[in-house]
Amino acid sequence: MLVVKSLAYKDILKDINFKLSKKSLVAILGPNGSGKSTLIKCLANIIKDYSGDIILFGKNIKSIPQRDFPKYVAYVPQKSFGNALKVYDTILLGRLASKNFSKPTKKDLEFIDKIIEELSLQNIAYKETMNLSGGELQKVQIARALAQEAKILLLDEPTNNLDIKNKFLLFELLKKLSQKILIISILHDIDFSLNYADYFIFLKNGKIVKSISKDFVKEEDILNLFDLELWRMSFSKVSLKTV
């Protein structure tokens, strides 16, 4: 599905290699300044002047025309700002992007209705996005990305600004979606990630220090990643299902 070969960008990313071949939820973890957002932006084709190769479904992403890109990858940035557009129109833009902005058809509009229902956005569908709360805005951005029906969803700290309940709901949603598409997300909530993600990429100083499946993550890995030798976490004891 996605192969990254010796990716490097300025001093920020150095020799990044990984391969993801299954529909799953992949968490990128790492301390601040480790290059997580930059990596996601390279994958989202926003940063283009990197060296190395990113290969999607056998095609180098540099060979995919810009206008076809939304069919492959959907991206939700770290910070979203509201604007005067309505929630409905915002989601519609995602949908139209995946078909080169041709005129919306009845089918498209029905699809938007379905997404709005799935993410329970009915009550805010005709609000301007600048009047939404942080959590609502995040959900709208994800809905917009889902409307693209892309094969890969990239998220940059999607749980920022979310309270514990909304975090929980978001992770449940991502888990469900990850049965259908590949989701790669930068995450800061270690407890949540360990409960929900299938696969982990640990990034530090622009390098991948480890990329492993959930079952093999050890407490030591996390402590080393964040230089936390003294601080013992109790992540393994927490069960979020009971929250």
Added chain:
Amino acid sequence: MKISKNYFFIFLLFFINIFLILLDLSIGELKTSFFDIIEVLFFNTNNNLRNIILDIRLPETLAASLTGAILAISGALIQISMENPLASPYTLGISHGALLGVAFAILFFGLSSKFVYILAFLGAFSTVIILFLLNKIKKLNASSLVLAGVAISSLYGAISLFLQFLSSDLELSAIVYWTFGDLTKATYFSLKVLFIFLVLGYIYIELKKYKIFSLELGEEVALSLGIEVNRLKLINLILATFLVSLTVAFFGIIGFVGLVVPHLTRLLFGKEIKTFFTLNLLLGSILLVLADIFSKALLAPQILPIGILTSILGAPTFLYLLMRGR
């Protein structure tokens, strides 16, 4: 999905527009009634009234309608492409750039030269280029972009003054005359040109409206949606600048319409992608026809240059937007 009630408003604004145009035509030194106008326009009565209305009043009224529409769509395009709610042809100094071009043309190529249009566009476009480059070097926020516009306006204003200093009395009066926007200069030639480019501009916007609105989601998201962001912004700005420079070359500076109308459209009808640009265009036309009515009615029988009126009404609105921030 629900059917938007904005379609109803499009009809409503259209008819308000027609009504105001007829009302505007009935106002002038010679007292005429609403019905006189309808008679002259739709029934072929052959008298002096017909000449007055068709040769003097109609061009001015249509110029108000077309110019209002053009300034409104240019303003909306500039605001979206600069990602800046305070941007407009007037506040960014684009109009002043066009005016400087006009002054150059008058001074070096004579009063009736066709260079007026070319130099107006080049002058206007030079402002856009400078702002675009400044924005590239250091990402300007909403207020500093407008401040840069103010700086460019005053630079261009100073160069215009210098040209006025060099010019003869006749040229001087022509240049000064251009600084206040005045629709009484309208001719059928100018109306034809404005109409053609308004229609072309509107078709472009309607075809690209979903892409254009994607810019509102921010540069990164727009890129991820497959938009060639810089190219789209540049095309939008060139189009808006060209349209504005035409109105300046024909009638002079009519300030604040391009700033205020897009905000008013959003406040009244919301920023709905399907209908925004159409409503914005109609509202621009309505506002400037309304301003034309006031410009004739306030100091009758004198006609106040319309640019003075729009500035008096527009400047406080601008201050309000500035104070409100984002």
